[in-house]
Amino acid sequence: MSTAFATIDELRTALDSGKSSVVEIVTDCIERAEASQDSIHAFIGLRAAGAIDDAKRADARRASGEVLSPLDGIPVAIKDNMVQAGEPTTCASRILEGFVSPYTATAVERLERAGAIIIGRTNMDEFAMGSSTEHSHFGPTRNPWDLTRTPGGSSGGSAAAVAAGIVPAALGSDTGGSIRQPAAFCGVVGMKPTYGRVSRWGLVAFASSLDQIGAFARTARDCAEVIEVIAGHDHRDSTSIPAPVPHYAESFHGDLNGVTLGIPTEYFEAEGVDSDVLESVRAAIGQFEKAGAKTVEVSLPHTRYAIATYYLIANAEASSNLARFDGVRYGHRSRDANGLTQMYRKTRSEGFGTEVQRRIVLGTYVLSAGYYDAYYRKAQQVRTLVRSDFERAFETCDALVTPTSPEVAFAFGDKTDDPLTMYLSDIYTASANLAGIPGVSIPCGRVGGLPVGLQLLGKPLDETTPLRVADAYQRATDHHLHHAGSSE
Amino acid sequence: MSHINRSQIDRVAELARLSLSDEEADRLSIELDSFLGYVETLNELNTEGIVPTSHPIPLSTPMRDDLPEPPIDPELAIRNAPESAGSAFVVPKVIDSESL
Secondary structure: OOOOOHHHHHHHHHHHOOOHHHHHHHHHHHHHHHHHOOOOOEEEEOHHHHHHHHHHHHHHHHHOOOOOOOOOOOEEEOOOOOOOOOOOOOOOHHHHHOOOOOOOOOHHHHHHHOOOEEEEEEOOOOHHHHOOOOOOOOOOOOOOOOOEEEOOOOOHHHHHHHHOOOOOEEEEOOOOOOOOOHHHHHHOOEEEEOOOOOOOEEEEEOOOOOEEEEEEEEEHHHHHHHHHHHHOOOOOOOOOOOOOOOOOHHHHHOOOOOOEEEEEEHHHHHHOOOOOOOOOHHHHHHHHHHHHEEEEEEOOOOOOHHHHHHHHHHHHHHHHHHHHOOOOOOOOOOOOOOOHHHHHHHHHHOOOOOHHHHHHHHHHHHHOOOHHHHHHHHHHHHHHHHHHHHHHHOOOOOOEEOOOOOOOOOOOOOOOOHHHHHHHHHOOOHHHHOOOOEEEEEEEEEEEEEEEEEEEEOOOOOOOHHHHHHEEEEEEEEOOHOOOOOOO | OOEEEHHHHHHHHOOOOOOOHHHHHHHHHHHHHHHHOOOOOOOOHOOOOOOOOOOOOOOOOOOOOOOOOOOOOOOHHOOOOOOOEEEEOOOOOOOOOOOO
């Protein structure tokens, strides 16, 4: 069988029936990845030899009747900000030049233990700072639907790898929308679980109170399977939540009877939103109602303050987290410096790209003496108000429905001149990070040939409801079956 | 409104251990200014008495058994150093230097 664009479910069926071996699937996958590097550039590095070795072991297990998990033998790509022992991690930055990790991130280790085959590391905005994957030291990733457009970001390589049919699933990280927005731009499913649901151990920190690892896949069902494997308590991350992880698919009934969906007024009235995007989302809401869901209007009155709050907190935390890159223990060191302080300063300015240095400057300023209360503390207080908005909204509904992004994939260079316009593309996604709640983006149509994403937000620790709604929608519609290059 | 002058950018660059060219410093002072102008919208909100959120999901500090685990092999850890000697990281001389 052709394994391009196959779902996890389809690959597993092929493995179970003996139609394909893991080695065949992984070889195909790596060939596709290599063949698409010149056009799409989804990967920073491929693990060709290691992945084939892992695949041989998976085939041997299967031959002896041992299957580790539903993901055993399934190829998965990981964003290049999660470490795997013996492999490089770059965060798409020059500053991590030459770094090879001595240990493995918990999320990646759980995939390995489940038998999934890690095939490579995907491209991203440097240190996950960006919404277009244009800010990568290794050059941008292109959107498989239209190579003149960005795939979104910062997990643009992971989204594009799934959208181009290279892998059935990939891991990403989401600090302000970095999984959901590229999922929307690339027409795939992308979920950010509740903050603390997936361990951040081994994820290079950007903004520690916002960062969360999640997954991309072609269907809600596949996405749920990957989340199920990587989620769960980990004592190595003190913000990891000690709660059991449900078997999500048990709640996928097909119908939405008994589910109440909230429609946040502010999200549909926001400035600069493409009216065709809103129309696609409204049509999907009609579909949810047809499946049995009730809908209610809700208000999230502090929405217009979310982006300012988000960028204050994210940049402040980033400036602190990125202090560790100093040219002493790993990565790039300037060869052209006298004395320790100059070595630090030259190393960092040579190693970090423009956007990262911009954010370090913004973050350092707002945390500096005399400004902390006016900016960082103020933002944390508004964060409380944003959280309370969601708490109140969830008193009358089980999940919220919104567009994922105000527009479809934008062209290269469209937003790089003015950083603020780039920041505003996170308007629908950043609030969920501030509140810590889970969110999934699913494709719900196309505008001008480009995918539109719909976002479902759930209560803290309730990934089930957004995934259940997404699954019911995909049973009734075929938007997720279209892919870049497919005929109508 | 202008919040930022060049000497403030130089001070921030020093705190952040960055080495900026004149051109970069000038551009960043404009960008920082525009960012601070934008985030001023938060001042429309009265946040007196509002408890700041430092962490989105309330959790108490988790406790666990204090069991030793094998640490990262020091040899592996030092392998990533740009410059090392034995099991030590080598840095530019810091004593009797003005760079402190």
